[in-house]
Amino acid sequence: MKILVFGNSGSGKSTLAQRLVQDHGLAHLDLDSIVWEPGKIAVPRAPEAVSESLQAFLITHKNWVIEGCYGELIEATTNHCTELIFLNPGLEVCLEHNRHRPWEPHKYSSKQAQDEMLQNLQAWVAGYYERQDQWSYHAHRQIFDTFSGHKCERSAG
Template structure:
């Protein structure tokens, strides 16, 4: 099993990926862990380093779950997955999930630091359906619609 989960921030990607990783004994890659500089918030790593990390993970594991919102990385990983999951529960669900998000110590030094970024995150999430960048609904929809393998869109 090689499962690829993608969608907006707050759509439930990490929660679902963690559950499936445990249930099926899959290696788990949160794309945030390769996109951002370790210990820094919203400081991207060089694109070549990100691509190399993704390739290394995919080549190094026979069974995996990869999750994230980065359309260019989702597109690259989709060529290697056996199942695609597009989480699209709607804007209000994503915003509510972000407000309830527990502290993510692998991303933030403290819960207070995470909470300080919440309004910026919520504004970015709110634009998901109108933006046209690689991390938008439009990019995710194109990836999902073009994928010819086993796929599922989860809307609730």
């Protein structure tokens, strides 16, 4: 079982990934943990380092769940997965989830540091459906629509 979970920030990726880890004993990779410099959110690692970390995870684990919003990494990993899950609950759900996000100690030194980033995060999330970058709805939709394997989209309603 090799599952890719992707979508906007606040779409429920981490919650679903944790449930899959608990239910199926899967190894877990949050792509944030390899994209950003350790302890420095929004400070990107070199692309080569990100690629090496992703490849090392794929080689090391037989069964896994990988979650994130990084379209270029999701797309690069689709040929390794057995299932693709696109979480698309809508903008208001994502914004609300982010407002109530528990402290993520693997990303932030304190809950206060995380809360200080909330306004920037919410502004970025709000642009999801308009942006055309690799972390946008446009990119995610294309990945989902062109994937020929087992897939599902979970949206609001």
